[in-house]
Amino acid sequence: MLTLRNADACYGAAQALHQVSLSAGPGDVLALAGRNGAGKSTALKVLAGHLALRSGTLEFDGKTLANPTPEMMSHLGVAYVPEDRQVFPSLSVRENLVISTVAHPRPRGGWTIDRVFELFPRLKERRRAFGQELSGGEQQMLAIGRALLCQPRLLLLDEPTEGLAPVVVAAVVEAIREIVAEKAGIIIVEQNFTVPEALATSFSVMDTGRIAWNGTKAEYMENRRDVMSLLSGLGSDAQPQPT
Amino acid sequence: MTGTLIIGLSIAMMLFLLAAGLTIIFGMLGVINFAHGVLYMVGGFIAVEVVNQTGNFWLSLLVAPLAVAALSALLEILLLRPLYDRDHVEQLLMTFGIILVLDEVVRTVWGLGYHDIPLPGSLSGAIPVFDSDVAVYRLFLIGAGLIAGLGLFALIEWTKLGIVLRGAMTHPAMVRSLGIPVSTIRTIVFALGGGLAALAGTIAAPLIPIQVGMGFGIIVDCFIVVILGGLGNIRGAIAAALLLGLVRAFGQQYFPEWIELSTYLVLMIVLLWRPQGLFTFSKGRKA
Numbered sequence: 285m286l287t288l289r290n291a292d293a294c295y296g297a298a299q300a301l302h303q304v305s306l307s308a309g310p311g312d313v314l315a316l317a318g319r320n321g322a323g324k325s326t327a328l329k330v331l332a333g334h335l336a337l338r339s340g341t342l343e344f345d346g347k348t349l350a351n352p353t354p355e356m357m358s359h360l361g362v363a364y365v366p367e368d369r370q371v372f373p374s375l376s377v378r379e380n381l382v383i384s385t386v387a388h389p390r391p392r393g394g395w396t397i398d399r400v401f402e403l404f405p406r407l408k409e410r411r412r413a414f415g416q417e418l419s420g421g422e423q424q425m426l427a428i429g430r431a432l433l434c435q436p437r438l439l440l441l442d443e444p445t446e447g448l449a450p451v452v453v454a455a456v457v458e459a460i461r462e463i464v465a466e467k468a469g470i471i472i473v474e475q476n477f478t479v480p481e482a483l484a485t486s487f488s489v490m491d492t493g494r495i496a497w498n499g500t501k502a503e504y505m506e507n508r509r510d511v512m513s514l515l516s517g518l519g520s521d522a523q524p525q526p527t
Numbered sequence: 528m529t530g531t532l533i534i535g536l537s538i539a540m541m542l543f544l545l546a547a548g549l550t551i552i553f554g555m556l557g558v559i560n561f562a563h564g565v566l567y568m569v570g571g572f573i574a575v576e577v578v579n580q581t582g583n584f585w586l587s588l589l590v591a592p593l594a595v596a597a598l599s600a601l602l603e604i605l606l607l608r609p610l611y612d613r614d615h616v617e618q619l620l621m622t623f624g625i626i627l628v629l630d631e632v633v634r635t636v637w638g639l640g641y642h643d644i645p646l647p648g649s650l651s652g653a654i655p656v657f658d659s660d661v662a663v664y665r666l667f668l669i670g671a672g673l674i675a676g677l678g679l680f681a682l683i684e685w686t687k688l689g690i691v692l693r694g695a696m697t698h699p700a701m702v703r704s705l706g707i708p709v710s711t712i713r714t715i716v717f718a719l720g721g722g723l724a725a726l727a728g729t730i731a732a733p734l735i736p737i738q739v740g741m742g743f744g745i746i747v748d749c750f751i752v753v754i755l756g757g758l759g760n761i762r763g764a765i766a767a768a769l770l771l772g773l774v775r776a777f778g779q780q781y782f783p784e785w786i787e788l789s790t791y792l793v794l795m796i797v798l799l800w801r802p803q804g805l806f807t808f809s810k811g812r813k814a
Contacts, residue, residue, distance in 0.1 A: 332704055358706030370701040372694040379690045386687050387706030434705060 285309045285469055286331060286362060286438050291340035293330050300326040302493045303340070308438060308469040313460070315480035316473045317515055318490035324473040325367050327490070328440045331471070332364035333357035358387065361437030365444060367473075369427040373416035377407055380415055380426050384433035391435060394466070400429035403459050421452035428459060438469040445479050453479065476515055477504075489515055530659035531780045532773070537665045539772025540672025544727040545745060546752035546764045547679055548720025554696045554759030555716040558607060558618045562625035563724055563749065564742025570595045570725025571737040572633055575642045584647040584733070588671075591729040592722040599721025603714050611713075626742075634739050641736035650733075668730055675726060676765065683761065692716065696759060748775075751794050757804025766806045 286308055293301040301323050308314045318324050329335040330342065333352040342349045344360050357364070372380050381397050401408035404425040410418065418426065424444060431439055441460075445453045460483055463470060472480050477487065488498040489511060497514055504511060549563050570591045577587035602625060610618050650667050653660040683689040691712055695702045699709045728737075735741070752771055756763030771790070778786035797805060 334700060334704070354700065354703035355706055355708050358704055364704045366701070366704075370698045372701070373697055374693050375690060379693075382687065383690050383694050383702070383707075384705050386691055430705070 285345060287341075287343040288327070288331060289341045289343065291327075291330060291342070292338040293326060293335050294338050295326075295335075299338075300493050301330065304490075304493070304495055305340075306331075306471070306488065306495075308471050310437065310469055311464060311467045312469045312486065313464055313480070313484045314469075314471045314486050314488065315477055315484035316471060316488045316490060317476050317480075318496070319475065319515075322490040323493040324490050325442055326493070328364070328366075328442050328471065328473055331357070331440055332362065332366075334364075355387075358434055361435065362440065363431035363434040363436035363438070364440045365424075365427045365431045365442060367442040367446070369423045371415040371418065371423045371426050371430075373414065375415055376411065377413055377415070377418070377422075377426060378411045380430055381407075381433055384430050388434050395432045395435055397433065400432055403432075403462060404429055404455065406455075421448050421455075424448060424452070424456060425459075428456065432463065436463075436468050438471070439463060441470060441472045443473055443475070445474065457483065477511070487511070528659070529657045530661055531776050533656065533659075533661045533665050533669070535773035535776030536769075537668045537672075537772075538775050539768045540669050540676070541727050541731060541745070542748055542752050542772055543676055543765055543768035544672055544723050544730075545749045546756065546768055547676070547761055548723040549749055550753050550756065550759055550761060550764045551683075551692070551716055552720045553753070555692060556603075556607065556611070556713050557615070558611075558622065559615075560717075560720070561619065561622040561746070562602075562629070563720070564746030565626045565629045566595050566599060566721045566724040566742075567728040567731075567745065568737070568739070568742040569598065569629060569633065570728030571732045571741065572637055572642070572728075573725070574729040574732045575637075575644055575737050578644040578732075584644065587644075587732075588726070588729055592726040595725030595728075596718040596722035600714050600718040602721075603717035607717070608710060608713070630739055637739075639739060641738035643736055644732050646733045664733060668734075671726075671730055675723065679723070679761070688715070751790065754794060755797055755805050757807030760804060760807050763804050763806030767804075 288304060288306045291301050291304045292299060304323065304327055306314065306316070306327060316324050316327065326335065330337060333354040333356060336351075342352055344362075349356065354364075372383070375383065378397070381400060385397075401411070406422060407425055407429060410422060415423070415426070428441070428444065444456050448456065457479065460470060460472070464483070472484070474480055477484070484501065484504075486498070486500050487504040489496045497511055499507065545563060545567060549560060552558060552560050552563075573591040573594050574587040577590050578584055606621055606625065607618065610621055646664055650664045653662050654666075655661070683692060691702060691707055695707075695709055695712055702712070703709050748771060752764055752767045755770065756765070756767035774790065775786065778789070
């Protein structure tokens with residue numbers, strides 16, 4: 285479905301991605317882990333159409349996307365939940381969900397506002413509250429619900445459980461299971477594999493803008509200890525950032 | 528007393544129609560549109576032309592706002608869209624450029640003299656309201672302003688376009704990620720603001736001389752309204768327009784020599800003491 289091939293990307297003069305390749309198809313859950321600044325969020329920004337590639341390609345269903353924009357990625361079925369959630373502060377919870385139906389009027393993937401309320405009953409209770417009044421956990425549920433109403437074929441989740449109470453993490457994990465059951469693909473970015481381990485079908489580790497390791501679920505389980513120590517040891521020998 | 532109140536309310540409505548456009552354009556585009564007064568003037572001239580050609584004031588009420596909305600959309604697409612990623616100064620300069628060019632175009636087409644249109648027959652005369660005789664046209668002006676204001680409020684609060692507008696004011700990138708082309712939304716907002724300014728120009732045409740430069744005086748008052756109300760805050764603009772309109776009307780009546788001085792003093796005090804505006808509260812919502 286969505287494939288990133290040999291991608292280089294920059295913020296101004298600083299190169300943030302080096303030859304990154306990632307791929308996710310229907311029903312896949314790709315877990316992408318790495319330390320702060322490893323390039324995970326940057327990779328998701330590229331996939332969401334918010335950052336242009338310097339070289340490499342972004343392909344959807346085998347076709348190369350020449351100039352991907354956020355609008356285009358949304359219409360292709362790629363929905364984005366950014367790290368800072370970007371809940372609209374001056375819209376009510378309900379309006380934060382309705383806004384997704386403007387460009388996605390037909391529930392092609394079967395997601396309706398009522399179904400989002402079933403998935404996250406807390407949002408239904410808070411439906412009249414404004415975005416700026418929500419707790420971190422409520423904001424995360426709202427950002428995921430808003431993405432689901434874009435009827436995603438692929439959902440990009442940037443640290444969806446960061447800073448959340450365990451009971452909220454459980455709700456988010458449950459939601460991810462339900463989304464996977466719909467045959468949508470998911471790319472989930474986290475600092476480590478603790479949360480996504482039980483969900484993921486493939487695993488990638490990023491470091492200093494590069495893919496440091498990747499493998500299938502079986503390969504991950506076989507090398508679990510090595511991957512764990514790779515994750516915990518990354519960056520400790522302070523490689524200089526190439527320019 | 529009642530007469531002064533009615534005049535104050537009618538000034539407030541004119542200021543609100545202009546300031547509402549100015550404030551949503553700033554909220555959505557981040558552009559302080561100095562050319563807003565020129566769009567008001569162009570609306571007035573188009574109204575004069577329509578009335579001269581057809582004799583129908585009601586037609587001008589429709590044609591002038593639509594024509595200026597179309598012109599505004601064109602200006603936004605051709606002149607402002609390429610500048611959003613640049614420094615604010617360049618956008619300011621561009622809106623100044625639009626003033627100079629449109630002033631010159633209007634001067635070439637309609638000349639330097641002033642134009643006026645007669646009060647529409649059904650709206651001329653005065654009726655007694657409490658202790659005073661009040662011009663019917665003033666009441667019409669207040670009514671038209673109220674209808675336009677309520678329409679704008681309904682659009683922003685109760686339609687999907689309004690939800691998109693409010694969302695895009697704070698998080699335009701996220702709105703794009705939901706599949707909504709924010710650049711089109713910006714064009715719509717600029718056209719809407721220009722149309723409201725032209726509506727104000729049309730409604731004003733039977734009361735004031737329509738001439739080159741007429742937009743300048745009122746735009747200063749509009750900026751005062753926008754600053755008092757809080758940039759990007761429409762409810763604040765309503766309150767500030769009422770405040771300034773009534774101060775202008777009653778000031779003219781009772782202490783005309785102090786009115787300009789005190790207005791600008793209040794503006795400076797607000798800028799220093801509450802730069803977020805008198806009617807913006809940290810917990811409150813901006814609409």
